[in-house]
Amino acid sequence: MSGHPAQVGNPAAGSAGVGAAPSTAAPPTAGAGIGYRQLWAADPGDWRAAGRAWGALTGLAQRRRSSLDRQAGTLRTAWAGGAASAADHRLGGLGRELTALAPAMIEAEQTLAEFARRVQTARARLDAAVASAQVSGVRVDRDGRVSAGPAPAPGPVVAGVARALRDALDLAGTADREAAARLAALSEAAHTGWVDPPPPDRPWPGASPAAVRAWWSGLTAAERRWLVTYEPERVGGLDGIPAAARDQANRLRLDAVRDELLAERARLLLRVPRGPVEAVGLLRVEASLAGLTALTGRLDAPEAPRAYLLGIDPAGEGRAVVALGNPDRSTRVLTHVPGMTAGLDDATDELGRAGRVLGRCAELAPGEETSAVLWLDYDAPDFLHEAAGDGRARDAGGALHRFQEGLRATHEGPPARQTVLGHSYGSLVVGAAARDHGLAADALVFVGSPGVGVAHASELGVPPGQVWASTAPDDVIRLTRPPDDLARQAVLGGSPVGTLAGLLTGRDDERWFGHDPADPGFGGRTFPSGRHGHTGYWEPANPALDGMARVVLGR
Template sequence: MSASAGHAGAVGAPAGGEGYARLWAADPVGWTAAGTAWRGLTGLVDRRSAELAGAAGALRAGWTGAAAGAAGGRIAAFRADLAALAPALVETDQVLAELAGRLRRARAGLAEAVALAESGGVRIDRRGRVSVDPSGVRPGVPGPPVARVAATVTAALALADSADREAAGRLDELAAAARAGWVAPPPPWRPAPGADPSTVRAWWAGLTPAQRRWLVAREPELVGRLDGVPAAARDQANRLLVGRRREVLLAERRRLLARWPHGPVETAGLARVGATLAGLDALTARLADGGEPRAYLLGLDPGGEGRAIVALGDPDRADRVLTYVPGMTAGLADATGELGRAGRVQARCAALDPTGATAAVLWLDYDAPDFLHEAVLPGQARDAGPALHRFQEGLRATHDGPPARQTVLGHSYGSLVVGTAARDHGLAADALVFVGSPGVGVDRADGLRLPSGEVWASTAPNDAIRLAPAPDELPRRVLRGLSPLAAVLTAREDHALWFGHDPADPGFGGRTFPSGRYGHTGYWDQGNPALDGMARVVLGR
């Protein structure tokens, strides 16, 4: 499969030779497509498993005795083998998608080296050799040092070589597992739901690859929800559950339809289920489309308004990880829209740093308020705190290599979720960002357990959230002769909002970045400086 770029030489020497040309010729899109094709075979596996289940049912209906029992056992064994194959197909897709992403960043490194060289005085030949180019020197304009250009080429080739060797090793492991047996039962002990992520990580690390695949195939409900299990395994497990989650929603819709005549409860329920189904189908399409970056499904729950945790890129292998917590009305129905917001920050990070790896996570694993009378109360934010704390700890526990820079971003009511979790439980984060915030549960940045220099906020000049007063101000405004509506829509001068001091006010003690006049939901719009501000915080700039 080799995309290996070889090793770069010293300054002036062949910087990778064939590897330089091969990296330029490498096709990341082709590797992505190959991974998508492998993952697409899971549909064939599902169909064959369903056919076997039908055959087993037919046998039981018309055949009894010892031979019938043996045949039924044989069919069950075949179905178990097929169930074990599906996670391996998803894993192959993960490996090839990761290879494609790293090759893409390596090629960006070569492009950066070429741009440096073309700025004057340096030449890179077709074998990647770097040397002084007197004809390129422009009078009075200092060119880049030869050593800097050579180092950039060397780093790009090293990244490609590392990506190639790692991908080949993981695929070799899968091939060896196919020969030796995909799965093996693990020891009986399991971490309890909500277990400390470091405990989960230690348990997972103590299992063999065959035992891990057994758990993914046989106990996806457990694997898919445990913080401390690596993102790749959670993605495999949760993708196996998507069909079951859809069946739960379809069954609920059939139950509601069976209640006739339909009253307000049934009508509202049907509307909710329909919207959740549509949202799940849209999310499933994103998971299947092979788009860049690859999506990792880290959690999925169709209950209520629906919940989902989706990462764009593997957070265990990224240099920076953004966790985005949306606000009021967020649910499975609009999960792809919220994921798009996270993706726009990630895309801006890639534009600012093409050779770095940034993963962006939509964390929609809480019951977001649906109505204003819920959004003015902090209870749902408090309830979400332990889960967000545990998720961030899990990202730290499962990360490969040096720790990633972790940023948690909250929008609107989601900023209260983030602030409350940081205040009450602490967050494994290097920076916190709040946009369009009604307050974050504290009056000073130092109440969030992070250095104040890593607490950031922005509120658009025309964001209506600026007009939300602290609850104790409402009676006073009414008594001053304002109508109840005017009392809500009259801004305060002391920057106190529903849930504490406005974090976008310098008096809060954090740091701010600007936003254009894009309203309450426009922080991610192209052209809004807030998008650039969020990306630069994620990058640590």
């Protein structure tokens, strides 16, 4: 386990394809010994595949534990005496070891997946440096030595190419050292013990993410694994605990979440007579089960970037918080807050939207480490009369505030640029959180917004010029005008007629929940959107996709 990942394999000895003239200039190298040809030949897919193999052992360990428990139970009913007690004690110990093994296997998979991602980023920087050399006439030989070409390039240009190559190799070397250290620690734990019970104190209810982070940092690795193993629900839902640990805990909870939904379905099926309430409940549970299956498929998928499960809750319509790429190790982090009807049943669809922004970021800046998070940790309204009030947005504000503070608290290295994006009713959630609690965000983005609960961008508490919005010309949200008093009363009474009457009244620059954030008078900045309707902002042909990505990147 403890070998250097980047030193395994047979690196190609071919040229980078940018000249091959000898030079006396030493090739750029990283401190860990990652060379130019090694990085050029590295295949991140091999490391992702190795990680998936380790991750697959998690399920095997859990199945073996279940089998062992059944066999031990059978023995207890048919065997008694001193030998039986000794055997039962030994079987219990083996079961505990298998239980403790599961998060360690997920940790190994995470380590290799993150190493692969950073190697891919380093490769992108290397490719960019080589491309720059080709354009500027700088030679790069097979060993990464940089020199002026036949038409000599200015010294600063040659030095710039050399610095870019060194930056790529430094990133690869750092990733190599960190991955080797993490795998070595896991190897050591196999001999000294995977888990160790932590002190009894736990973060108090409502503890700040910074306090949670301080508590977690004070534990040993074995104590953290104990908490992941035996208190996964606590660890998986605490803002201030690093993404890797939350992912381990929540992945271990997936079977329990599925069992909870299956039990609810069984209860509904047994009710006689079965009325409309039970029928609606069954539809909801079936949708949540299908959504959970789809989400599990994405968590297990070989595609990059790796998904991190930061939260899961089957109650109600279901909730999920999922990151694409580790936000604790990324220089730019997007938090995507979906709108009306969002639930566990369509979590993968919403995650796909966040993923398309992330994909566009990778196209614009392939050498940057960026993460996108689906934050579906609130009770989104399902019907128009529910969406006519701001109660659910206000209720969600505190949770979104804590989540963003948690991202700040657990981030490694210099602070990341954090962007929070709200779509439709989700934009009101973001606005209410920023207004009432404050958001750890460097930029806010609103698309298809019915208003964000404030009259001016300056009330949202982010740096000037970092509030952005876009509304498609054919987005039906443009019909959401502020209602008159009579229409509002009808809406609050649950009348669809009153709702529609209210939607069609009001000024052009006003929305149901305040000043249109895409109106110049709001004080924010805008980017264009094509005619793709209310849910088409993430279509590849829509310029809004490019706009969102550029805001995330800080461009």
